[in-house]
Amino acid sequence: MATDIENTAGAVDAAGVMRLFPARPRLLALGEPTHGEDALLVLRNELFRQLVEEEGYRTIAIESDCMAGLAVDEYVTSGTGRLDEVAERGISHGWGTSAANRELVRWMRAYNARADRDGRPASDRLRFAxxxxxxxxTHAASPRQALTALHGHLGARVDATLLPCTPEELDRLLGADDRWTEPAAMLDAARSAGRSAEAxxxxxxxxxxxxxxxxxAPHLLVTASRDDVDLARLYGRTAAGLLRYHHAMADPSPARMTRxxxxxxxxxxDNLLALAARGPVLVHAHxxxxQREKSSMRTWEGTVEWWSAGALVSARLGAEYAFVATALGTIRHQGVDTPPPDTVEGHLYALPENAYVIDSRRLATALGSPLPEPRVSPWYGYAPLDPAHLAAGDGLVFVRDVPQG
Structure with missing residues (x-):
């Protein structure tokens, strides 16, 4: 079996990843089973560099606030701001301090600066999202930023009589931002403003x-650039999504966390589908x-299940969406030691190199039936691979040992 498994594995590079697919995917999704490990982000950065230089990818989208990310994209495309400040402010969840995330942004800016000097077309510039x-x-943002930006975009370009409200009415209805970001609302539906008359x-x-x-749209595409119109659509999606989310936060039913x-x-x-419209994108997230299968997690309200973003996008794009999961051997600084030899990770850990890209369908065949039982993680922050998902995936990246960053 060891030889059969090794035959499914190759080097982690753009060529190895692209060999997994019959054609270049419009959205190439690279997953990670844990957050906050710079070694995985360094691997992602190098893969993105190769995809840019060898396969024509021009956008990377990461699991971060879509509105905050606009500042990073502005820096990457025009150099506006200072790298450390832009990364810290524009990459959410506290991940803007990551050296690997800052290095990604720095490299993208340097690439675009060279493109500008060489006079290459705008379509050759890299974009961040x-x-x-x-x-x-702990909370969801106020819809203020997105909603006022959408109103402002339209107010500057269409007849004022077409607008359904004034900026003053929006401001009054939005009220203080802390009524939306109330941390207690995550645990107590009654503390949410999401079902108020104003909401x-x-x-x-x-x-x-x-x-x-x-x-x-026809008028706006004449009076503004397509990028400006796409930005306005992002404002609209975000405002509507936040208001739906706040509405669900105020739901006292048992289905609240699932929603x-x-x-x-x-x-x-929705954001990924919009990004896919402008060309091939590398996506990086948990x-x-x-994944294409239903996701689940335990919460204080019990186990909840939902269809992931990847499952939703795959349903729309079909073969133009590809998913490559990442599995790990050890994260010793988090108490995740050598995997049991009878798990998928254990079989892969026996291979000699530290990192591989693997044809997950061939791996499932090599492992035979029944497939190994899932590995059990001693640390809540690491989600082991589910062997039952192997045959449905497009590929797998395996990292043997994750060093402390």
Whole structure:
């Protein structure tokens, strides 16, 4: 069996990854089973560099706030701001301090600066995107930023009589931002403002503003660039998604957490589909957000299940969506030691090199039936591979030992 397994594995590089697919995917999703390990981000950075130079990829999208990420994209495309400040402010969940994330942004800016000096077309520039909603574990953002930006975009370009409200009415309905970001609302639905009369009115106004944006598309594409119109659509998606999310936060039913997880991944999927429209994208996030199977997790309200962003995007794009999961051998500084030899990770850990890209369907065949039982992680922050998912995946990256960063 060891020889059969080794025959499914090759070097982790763009050529090895692309050999997994019959054609270049429009969205190539690279998952990770844990967050915060720079070694995995360094691997991601090198793969993205090769995909840019060898396969024509021009955008990377990471599991980060889509609105905050606009500052990073501005830096990458124009050099606006200072690297450390832009990364810390523009990459959410506290990951902007990661040396590997800063190095990604630095390299992208340097690539674009060279493209500018060489006079290459705008289509050759690299772009950065966050594709998560403006959400944290403890709270969701106020819809203020996205909603006022959408209103402002339309107010500057269409007849004022077409707007469903004034900026002053929006401001009054939004109220203080801390009523939206109240941390207690995550555990107590009664503390959420998501089903107030003001929130209901904002949902209606957001729908009308998005409808106006769509109805005025021919005019807007003449008076603004396509990038500006795409940005306005991002504002609309984000405002609508946040208001739906806050509405679900105020739901006292047992389905509350299921709805919240599903809505977050729906926001992710909508952002990824919009990014796919401008060319091939490398996507990087937790495996659970990118897999085709249902995702699940335990919460204080019990186990919840939802369809991931990857499952939703795959349903729309078919073969133009590809998912390569990542599995790990050890994270010793987190108490994750050598995997048991009878697990998938244990079989892969016996291979001599530290990192491989693997044809997961061939691996499933090599492992035979029944497949190994799932590995059990001693640390909550690492989600081992589910062997039952191997045959449905497009590929697998295996990293033998993750060093302490």
């Amino acid at each position: 966050g594709f998560d909603g403006p959400l944290e574990i 209901d009115r904002l949902r209606l106004l957001t729908d009308e503003l998005i409808a106006l944006l769509d109805a005025q 919240l997880c599903a809505l977050r991944n729906l926001m992710m999927a 495996n659970s957000h990118l």
